[in-house]
Amino acid sequence: MRIRRISANLPGFREVRLNPGFNLVVADRVVEGTPGTPRRGLGKTSLVEIVNYCLGASLGVGQNLMHVKALDDAWAFTLDLELDGQQVQVTRGLRRPNEIRVQGELGDEPPGVPDPDGSRLLRLSEWRAYLGVHCYGLNADRPTKYAPGFRSLFAYSARTGPGAFTDPFRIAAEQKAWQVQLNNAFLLGLNWRTVASWQQLKNDESALRMLADRSEQSVERMEGGLGELESERIRVAADLAELRRSIADFRVLPQYREAQQRLDVVTSEIKELISEITLTENLLALYAERVSAQPEVDVADVVALYAEVGVALPDTTRRSLDEVLEFHRTITRNRRDYLQVEMTRLRTTNAAAQTQLRHLEEEQQQALRLLTSGGALDDLAELQARFGQLSSRLETLDRRAEDIRRLRTDLEKLRTQRQILRHQTFVDHYERREQWTGAVATFARITQALFGEPGDLVIDVTDAGYAFRTRSRPEAGPGTDRLHVFAYDLTLATIWADRPNTPGLLIHDSAVFERAEDRQVARALSVAAGQSTTRNFQYVAMINSDVLPEEELSALGVDLDSRIVLRLTDADPSGALFGQSF
Template sequence: MIRAVRASRRGFHNTTFTAGVNLLLADRSIKAGDKDTTNALGKSTLIEIIDYCLGSNAPAGKGLRIEALEGWAFTLELAVGGNDVAVTRSTDEPGFFAIEGPTTGWPVQPAANKEGIIGLDTKKWRSVLGWALFGLSELASETGYKPSVRSLLSYFVRNHAAAYNTPFKHFDNQKTWDIQVHNAFLLGLDWEKAATWQQLKDQKNALVALKQAIKTGAVDGELGSLGELEAERLRLATQLERERSALSNFQVLPQYREIERQANALTTQIHSLLNANIVDKRRLERYRDSVATEDAPSEDLLEALYTEAGIALPGAVVKTLSDARAFNAKIIANRREFIAGEIASLEAAITERDSQIAALTDRRAEYLSALAGQGALEELTQLQELHAATRLKVDELTNRITQLRQMSTKSDTIKVQTVELKRATTLDYEERRALWSQALSLFSDFSEHLYNAPGRLVIDIDDTGYKFDVEIAGSPSEGISKMKIFCYDLMLISFARQRGLGIDFLIHDSTIFDGVDPRQRAHALELAATMSAKFGFQYICCLNTDMLPVNDFSEGFDFESLVRLRLTDTDPSGSLLGFRY
């Protein structure tokens, strides 16, 4: 139970609390102007201070760790594990909690820091709170999916506006596993089942992420079907065997390159001789055609031409023609003799080249025979590299097939485990019916007290784990939505006391009554007073005075006796801290 809240600076309004309902009111003074406000007087700050001393996260520049509060230290007096202690946490050294008072029976004992102050670090202080308030110790879950004291406390000290949006969450981006684990714990369900649900989800998400990584190329490989991969592996295995056989029959000839060079040189010579023969054979053919078709001119041909022309040839001309005939005959004879010589020369040259071609061809055949079945060392190296690359592809493909089979098997296993977990969770749910049904009855009673119609706290189990919901007639309105949270939280603290847990305080900001009809506000505060007396807990609520349903309280309900502190907007000194920033 919280006894008091103090601070190290003058001007702070120290506040003392008692069992039952404790109201912190922000008054609007008669002299206050239109621009004055009760929204900056420190109602929420008081809740933040309590939460701060209970080990909340404290990032620099946020919450109480701002420049205006440098050098401040806040003290929370409360009962922890049967001991009344004072816990002090400064804004300058948020990682240390000074402890004053007896700590008998605590699982972790305070020790002096370098300044000689007795206290605990954040982790150890949270450990003590978890043990004292919720019975937490070394929990069974091997993962991080287990109840934490800070998350559990956030359902009893709703410290942020987002905590008033839904009963089952205390901040907007709260993970599903966090919601399931902590609400299951608080409702008397098997929270370890919720942790196992998340582990299966993680495994499934990991498989999906791996498939996506392979698909996008972030991980090497191709994600085909098992049949496609097996067909490709068979093709590569066949290729691998061909390469292995080629390597086993391969012989290295040390003079391979020199013999290859000589064989290539012979090939070049043979081609040159063949080309020369082709040219000469074409010339030989022309010469032979010329000899066969060329005749000497007729002796009387010239005279016949003149006679036909009707021209009588003089004697001198006749003599000249005779000389011409003799000269022409000699020319023809000489030409025939020249062509015959050329033909003989060409035939001899062709025959000689044929002989050379035959000899060179035989020599080249000997070289090629020497190269047959053998190769150069670099060719062997290249074959070995190609063979190694193919083997690597086969190995990678084999690994991919194994991986795909494992992924398929793992996916099937997850499905089976999910079905089995759902069955086991349902069985455990039935076995715990006597416990969690108390929570459902409390919620139903509380909602009926406020609205004359019982609401419902619903616990379902589906393929993703526990599902929680609350239903009250008229749920769409903002006020009723807030009252769902009120009834749920009041049920949690009452149920926790029934179960014997150490948590014995519930704290709400004025946000809990936003949009709520004054009559329901009155019923809620009266209900809190009744239940806190019945179950032995403390309810702290911060309100603006104009939200207090004075005229709607039942006769005899003395709300004034519940007021522990009044803040005012008369001047800055009327705020919780004694100044405004």
């Protein structure tokens, strides 16, 4: 892949045309400022972000393009690419980031859908998958979660962000360890599927630790706690068996058994007597109420009542009333006499029941005293309670022992898998040495040119999988760390240049040259110019004019006039990349 042109849809944008091989974008400072400080806002980093954006990157917090989008989301950027020998034009706007418009040939079975203007509209995922196939030979359908993708790999060809230049093997400070291993293993020609296996093993180990925590165990407890647990379990099981026999053999003496039986009868009789006494007392209350409610009626009261309304009763009527009232008095006396007789009978019955109740309660207390004084029921209840406690404890011990056995079995399996995986990784590392030794040798040559002493690209196999690091001689200088990033990126671009599917592109922001000496910057750019020209890949460097060692580069044979493709300046807003200040 090679970029021919970078452009935008709005006026004022500084179009960039790139050459094959070595390219420079230079930022000039006209307005006085602190020497050595970067040119903020001119667009060097934004240019790298535009390339990444058109090649499928997502916008992140803190990126310059996020600021541009917030001010005006009408911007759309276009890359004119040479991809697999075909001329392709790729456009992506800030307003609809999931829509990629591609003009040109994309093969016999192109992704996306055709547009009336002759272009094709691709979803972001389709564009990334297409680039992964044609730039890195990836499978269009990622076989697993832990598989390399175009964006995670191309980030090593166009680093941006504050954490991108501190470690050669990381393109972001928050990058996960397995991603670092996976991407670098793939780029260096190692077996990246081994990294996926390592990560799956780590996930299984983490899941096992979480399961152990939920089981109130720990890996340390699982290591040595099963023997102690089994010992306690055997002891509790023996105690429980002995207790079961004691309960089975437990016998209550005959007098206790008779007392228990009599206690049950007396308790039942007491309940019946209490019900009978309650009923009797309720009847007594009702009869007493009815006796007191019988009124006495006099003829004089009737005559007075009629007189009040002006009616005088004759003597014959008065005599009839006397006869009626006498009959009523007779009935009332008979009813009162009956109720009083019944009340007397009920009181006698109730008194007898109360007496019987007292006798039964005394008998009940005697039976209870006999049973409790002998201890038979207490002993049996205590044995049964102890049996329940030991049964519960045994169930707990059985469950915990089973959990530990299962967890330890799983742990041993994982340990065995780790040993097998480490052996497989070691063997694979050795068998692929022809691929990665080329990268080690290339890194040594590049660092030799930079520092005068060869540096080391170290690839180890550890208990956690692949481990990568770089090492240089102490006299290499203060800018060594970032120049190691430069050297590693250039190494990857070099070893990938000859492959049929290659990104064919390396872009460095000016941050990679910070704190480096002039002679180191000159050597770095000279090496990049030589490697990109001889190995036929495209290199683009963003650099500030005050750290551009023109004389040293001329002495090294680098023709700057033909290699500077864009000059940005702060003399006027139109000199910035977007033709305006943001």
